[in-house]
Amino acid sequence: MRALTWQGRRNVQVTDVPDPQIQEPTDAIIKVTSTAICGSDLHLYEVLGAFLNQGDVLGHEPMGIVEEVGADVTHIKVGDRVVVPFNISCGSCWMCSRQLYAQCETTQNTKTGKGASLFGFSSLYGSVPGGQAEYLRVPQAHFGPVKVPDEFSDERFLYLSDVIPTAWQGVAYADTPKGGTLAILGLGPIGMMAAKIALHQGVDRVIGVDLVPERVARAKAVGCEVVDVNDVDDVTAALIELTDGRGPDAVLEAVGMEAHGSPWGKLAHAAVALLPDVLARPVTDKLAIDRMNALHTAVKAVRRGGTVSVSGVYGGEIDPMPMMEMFDRGIQMRMGQCHVRRWIDEILPVVTADGDPLGLEDFATHRVPLEQAPEAYEMFQKKQDGCFKVVLTP
Secondary structure (H helix, E strand, O other): OEEEEEEEOOEEEEEEOOOOOOOOOOOEEEEEEEEEEOOOHHHHHHOOHHHOOOOOEOOOOEEEEEEEEOOOOOOOOOOOEEEOOOEOOOOOOOOHHHOOHHHOOOOOEOOOOEOOOEEOOOHHHOOEOOOOEOEEEEOOOOOOOEEOOOOOOOHHHHHHHOHHHHHHHHHHHHOOOOOOEEEEEOOOHHHHHHHHHHHHOOOOEEEEEEOOHHHHHHHHHOOOEEEEHHHOOOHHHHHHHHOOOOOOOEEEEOOOOEOOOOHHHHHHHHHHHOOOHHHHHHHHHHHOOOEOHHHHHHHHHOOOOOEEEEOOOOOOOOOOOOHHHHHHOOOEEEEOOOOHHHHHHHHHHHHOOOOOOOOHHHOOOEEEEHHHHHHHHHHHHHOHHHOOOEEEEO
């Protein structure tokens, strides 16, 4: 089959790889009909390459048609249309029984000190072949895949794999009080979806923060107030000024480890990229410093006693944080990989509602064949051609 494979830093290629096979009775094989490029895929493209091997298949936002199931898979059958959550969870271990699916103990990566295995996301998370391919083997398929109805386009359901539940969890963790204000740092796919969800759920005031003109325009179009980073000297001061001098009740940080405005963190990333993988892996895992500008802004902008919800991906171990200020101001923080299946039952009625309230069918700006994935990665990373979200069609 054809699949998008990692070949080196900023070098991905569509190549021939072996067709996946059933290996365990809890496996399924799906024929991928749509698969998306995620912002966190760009971390693999740029920063986390030391944890990939040449030929690894990328991608963790797939959906498709069931081609084959193992003997223990009974809730889906051949011919069903399914979307596949990005984290691989068994549904029954101690963690899963508490709906902490991103920490599943059956697929947890204890050797690397990480949580549940993820599709297409490096040796840190199990080196499981990803979904930017014609076919996908789905481990723990007795629990993971979500059957969806045949009506509507793929894009009404595709984002259940990651974008919608990750944004939904981010909004839930922010826990904006009634009558309160939620600020969202970063208006990429996760931040933009979080803004739509917050407004749909009735959050009184949503303020988006970004510097990309197309993203600023998108946020304004759905009813957000916007702070354009290009127009202010200090984002923190701007947010505080907009909220009666206190700061927002909650801040959702949807940027992560490659934030703009972090020159020392950017330099550290560049330096590590020059190291051989055997040296880069321990340095990145134990000594890495993220580009912290967005997270520090969230901490400094939120009001006293407020909540910072972190959806952006971070990978550092020695990141400096303003602990005295955080302690003194009584800030709460919630974060982590999304527990996708925890939120699906709440989300499905919104996804299938008349009128497409979250604007899912128009969410992607680019839809291209899988064979054009390398060009799409470069375009997405460089934010060219107004690229906001890419859907690949195998």
